[in-house]
Amino acid sequence: MTTHREAIFVNGLWVEKDPFPEDIAKPIDEVGLTSAPMESMAFFFAQHCKDYTEDFMLCKNESSDQTKCLKEGRKVTRCAMDLISKLKANCDKQWEQHWKCMDTNNHLLWLCRPQEKEFNDCVFNKLGLTKHIPGVPEGETPVHLKENPMFKREPVPWK
Amino acid sequence: MSAQPSVQDMPPPGGFPQTIKYERYLPKRGPSGVVLFGGMIAIMAYGWNEYFKSLTEKKELHREHQWMRINIVPLLQAETDRDYVRRAEAYKKREKLIMQDADPDWQPWDLKAPTRGIGKRGVFDLNQAEPVYHTERHVMPKHLFVPGDDGERLKSQWWRGSKMFHNNPRYHEREDFTKEHPRGIQHTPDEIISK
Numbered sequence: 001m002t003t004h005r006e007a008i009f010v011n012g013l014w015v016e017k018d019p020f021p022e023d024i025a026k027p028i029d030e031v032g033l034t035s036a037p038m039e040s041m042a043f044f045f046a047q048h049c050k051d052y053t054e055d056f057m058l059c060k061n062e063s064s065d066q067t068k069c070l071k072e073g074r075k076v077t078r079c080a081m082d083l084i085s086k087l088k089a090n091c092d093k094q095w096e097q098h099w100k101c102m103d104t105n106n107h108l109l110w111l112c113r114p115q116e117k118e119f120n121d122c123v124f125n126k127l128g129l130t131k132h133i134p135g136v137p138e139g140e141t142p143v144h145l146k147e148n149p150m151f152k153r154e155p156v157p158w159k
Numbered sequence: 160m161s162a163q164p165s166v167q168d169m170p171p172p173g174g175f176p177q178t179i180k181y182e183r184y185l186p187k188r189g190p191s192g193v194v195l196f197g198g199m200i201a202i203m204a205y206g207w208n209e210y211f212k213s214l215t216e217k218k219e220l221h222r223e224h225q226w227m228r229i230n231i232v233p234l235l236q237a238e239t240d241r242d243y244v245r246r247a248e249a250y251k252k253r254e255k256l257i258m259q260d261a262d263p264d265w266q267p268w269d270l271k272a273p274t275r276g277i278g279k280r281g282v283f284d285l286n287q288a289e290p291v292y293h294t295e296r297h298v299m300p301k302h303l304f305v306p307g308d309d310g311e312r313l314k315s316q317w318w319r320g321s322k323m324f325h326n327n328p329r330y331h332e333r334e335d336f337t338k339e340h341p342r343g344i345q346h347t348p349d350e351i352i353s354k
Contacts, residue, residue, distance in 0.1 A: 012312030018249035073237030
């Protein structure tokens with residue numbers, strides 16, 4: 001009863017082609033990432049852009065008006081673009097291996113641990129960012145650092 | 160009856176030879192009951208322990224997956240906000256153009272602008288103009304008038320025939336489904352073909 005059914009527009013889809021209005025703000029380079037690379041860099045983005053994301057979310061908390069938080073949103077996007085260019089310059093190969101593995105494996109992190117380890121090591125050595133999972137109970141190792149996890153499987157290779 | 164000696168099927172004198180086993184032979188051997196139950200309980204305890212450990216690990220994996228998604232939210236929300244503002248401004252511009260001859264003071268797509276016809280206490284009165292909402296918080300407009308069918312429209316299911324599922328195509332989108340083989344190439348065993 002709670003299955004999701006996509007809306008079917010029988011007349012077809014309509015796309016708004018007008019650009020962003022210049023009098024509100026000048027346009028900005030959008031992040032062009034697909035979902036798999038974005039998920040790979042999610043934890044590093046959280047650490048690298050913590051201040052800007054916190055500002056943005058606090059501003060969103062005050063009001064759901066989309067016109068009120070455009071400035072903070074632009075800062076978030078610029079920080080993300082900065083991180084992406086740094087990752088491409090330093091750890092491009094390892095990042096690519098990780099997100100390609102995720103892409104063919106339903107975006108499951110536990111199937112791509114070797115590639116993730118290589119990527120995390122490279123990012124730590126070159127950029128100094130670590131992956132941190134909030135809310136892990138004290139005394140437990142985070143699940144991505146466990147030596148013998150119970151859930152493991154051969155990933156589907158990228159073709 | 161006469162007191163004759165009874166005829167019974169007796170063993171031969173000297174007893175049966177050792178090779179014929181006529182007595183019950185149920186030796187006490189193998190593990191005792193305690194050992195059996197203990198072994199069963201031990202195996203089951205191990206299994207249950209492994210199962211509950213897997214549950215905690217599954218919970219941690221879920222935690223990791225959820226935080227991965229939470230961390231991405233500001234990025235996507237900022238992008239969506241910009242897109243929404245772009246589309247909203249374009250819509251308002253279009254609506255203002257349409258209404259400029261009818262009413263130059265028309266506030267397009269604004270539920271907090273005074274609307275002619277809505278009166279105090281919800282009466283219909285063409286001489287009064289009250290906004291629909293009197294609140295301070297932001298209200299999203301619910302209705303949108305998309306340009307008519309003369310505008311350029313995309314196919315609703317534009318992804319049909321695309322390469323989105325190139326690794327595992329849908330059953331009816333596989334390449335071996337042709338006009339000659341509408342149900343795909345059926346692999347029949349050779350012995351049936353030869354008959």
